[in-house]
Amino acid sequence: MSSSDSHGSVSAKPAKLTGKAVYKRIVLKLSGEALKGKLDFGIDSAILEDLAKQIKDVKSLGVEVTVVLGGGNIFRGLQTSSATGMERATADYMGMLATVINGLALQDALERAGVASRVQTAIEIAKVAEPYIRRRAMRHLEKGRVVIFVGGIGSPFFTTDTTAALRAMEIGAEVVLKATNVDGIYTADPTKDRKAKKFETVSFMDVLKKGLKVMDATAVSLCMEGKMPIIVFDLHRPGNIRRAVCGEPVGTRVVNQ
Numbered sequence: 001m002s003s004s005d006s007h008g009s010v011s012a013k014p015a016k017l018t019g020k021a022v023y024k025r026i027v028l029k030l031s032g033e034a035l036k037g038k039l040d041f042g043i044d045s046a047i048l049e050d051l052a053k054q055i056k057d058v059k060s061l062g063v064e065v066t067v068v069l070g071g072g073n074i075f076r077g078l079q080t081s082s083a084t085g086m087e088r089a090t091a092d093y094m095g096m097l098a099t100v101i102n103g104l105a106l107q108d109a110l111e112r113a114g115v116a117s118r119v120q121t122a123i124e125i126a127k128v129a130e131p132y133i134r135r136r137a138m139r140h141l142e143k144g145r146v147v148i149f150v151g152g153i154g155s156p157f158f159t160t161d162t163t164a165a166l167r168a169m170e171i172g173a174e175v176v177l178k179a180t181n182v183d184g185i186y187t188a189d190p191t192k193d194r195k196a197k198k199f200e201t202v203s204f205m206d207v208l209k210k211g212l213k214v215m216d217a218t219a220v221s222l223c224m225e226g227k228m229p230i231i232v233f234d235l236h237r238p239g240n241i242r243r244a245v246c247g248e249p250v251g252t253r254v255v256n257q
Contacts, residue, residue, distance in 0.1 A: 019242075019246035019247075019248070020061065020246060021058070021061040021062060021063045021245045021246055022245070022246060022247035023063060023174045023175050023245055023247075024062075024063065024064060024174060025063070025064040025066075025141065025171065025172060025173045025174055026058075026063060026064070026065055026066065026173055026174065026175055026176075026177055026245060027066050027067075027068060027164050027167055027168040027171075027173045027175070027176045027177065028055070028065060028066065028067045028068070028177045028179060028241065029067075029068045029160070029161065029164040029176055029177065029178045029179065030051075030067060030068070030069050030070065030179055030235070031070040031072055031160075031180065031181075032069065032070040032071045032072035032073035032074060032098065032099070032102060033070070033072050033073055033181065034047070034070075034073075034179060034180070034181065034235050035047055035048065035051075035069075035073050035102055035105070035106075036073035039073075041073055041074065042073060042074070043073065043102065043105050045109075048105055048106060048108075048109040049109055049113075050238075051106065051109065052106070052109040052110045052112070052113040052115065053113060054238075054239070054241045054242065055067070055110065055113075055115060055146060055241070056110075056113050056114065056115050057239075057241075057242055058241055058242055058245050059115065059144070059146070061242070061245065061246070063245055064141040064142075064144075065141075065146045065147075066137070066141070066146070066147045066148070066149060066167065066171065066173065067103075067106065067146065067147070067148045067149065068148075068149045068150075068160055068163050068164040068167060069099050069102045069103050069106065069148065069149075069150055069160065070099060070102070070160040071095050071096070071097075071098025071099040071101070071102055071160070072095075072098075073098075073102070074098035074101060074102070075094050075095050075097075075098040076095060080094070080095075088156060088157065089156040089157070091156075092152075092156030092157060092158075093123075093156060095152075096122070096123055096150075096151045096152045096154075097123070097151075099150040099151060099152065099160060100119075100121055100123070100125060100128070100129065100150045100151055102150070103119045103121070103129065103148045103149075103150035104119060104128060104129070106148055107119050107148055110146055115146055116143075116144065116145040116146070117145055117146040117147070117148060118130055118137075118140050118145055118146075118147050118148070119148045119150060120132040120133070120136070120137055120147060120148070120149055120150070121149075121150045121151035122149075122150070122151035122152055122153055122154030122163075123151040123152075123154055125151075129150065132149065132151070132154075134170050134171065137149075137167075137171055138171055138172075141171070149163060149164075149167050153166060158218065159215075159216045159218075159219065161178075161215035161216050161218075161219035162215075162216060162218045162219045162222065164176050164178070164215075164219065165215065165218075165219040165220075165222040165223050165226075165228065166222060168223070168226075168228050169222060169226045169228065173228070174228075174229075175228070175229050175230070175231060175244075176223060176228060176229070176230045176231070177230075177231050177233070177241065177244050177245070178214070178215065178230055178231065178232045178233070179233060179234075179235035179240070179241065180232060180233070180234065180235060181234070181235065181236065182232075182234060183198070183233065183234040183237070183250075183251060184198045184199065184200075184232055184233065184234075184251040184252035185198070185199045185202060185207075185212055185213075185214055185232050185251075185252040185254070186198050186199070187199070198252065199212075199252045200249070200252060200253070201252065201253045201254075201255060201257075202252060202253075202254055202255075203254070203255065203256065203257035204220055204221075204223065204224035204254060204255070204256060205224070205257075207220050207254055208220055208221070208224075214230065214232055214254055215230065220254075223254070224256060227256050229253060229254065229255045230253070230254040230255075231244050231250070231251055231252070231253050231254075232251045232252045232254065233250045233251025233252075234250075234251065237250075
């Protein structure tokens with residue numbers, strides 16, 4: 001399994017890197033926890049500022065960027081329903097709304113960095129975001145805008161990992177980049193097991209058979225069926241998003257074998 005997330009921070013000055021992008025269109029999957037940095041909950045403005053700079057840097061390579069956000073820094077539906085007895089569907093809808101808040105925050109950071117963006121939500125909230133429409137999202141990408149997908153898939157009982165896999169398939173992305181608080185996928189939690197070994201490459205089938213904590217099984221199965229590679233890497237190392245886009249060996253690649 002991959003390690004459990006630890007609190008991290010992102011340097012405000014990403015390393016300058018060279019190289020050419022090997023992917024034309026990407027889905028960048030960010031957990032809600034990635035946005036809170038060292039805070040107990042909420043959104044760390046320094047994290048947002050750095051993410052905006054890294055996304056701008058990747059776009060300068062000619063890459064079309066979409067982002068799928070989680071909402072765990074604000075609200076976790078599954079954990080809340082399990083702990084309080086709240087109806088699971090209700091809790092999941094609340095979690096989807098949390099992703100909208102994160103999406104608006106990232107959009108603001110991108111716009112301040114000079115990057116045009118649009119937020120598209122699977123739950124219609126006309127006052128703050130566009131409804132998700134596949135062809136409109138693709139048109140935004142063609143016009144050079146970053147598209148931020150929020151609201152999950154619009155239905156409870158599905159994670160934002162599944163959203164990332166589904167949107168990647170729908171818009172014809174070439175890779176899902178899952179930016180986390182760890183530097184890849186391990187045989188066990190490296191913070192608890194010193195003998196845990198990191199995978200450089202692992203197959204979708206092994207992920208499912210071994211129960212490796214990459215994405216949920218639905219998301220992994222979607223990517224496997226669509227031959228959509230997943231790269232799991234450490235968000236908190238400056239320049240890693242660009243490295244992944246340029247095909248450099250960062251994190252762990254999940255592929256068909």
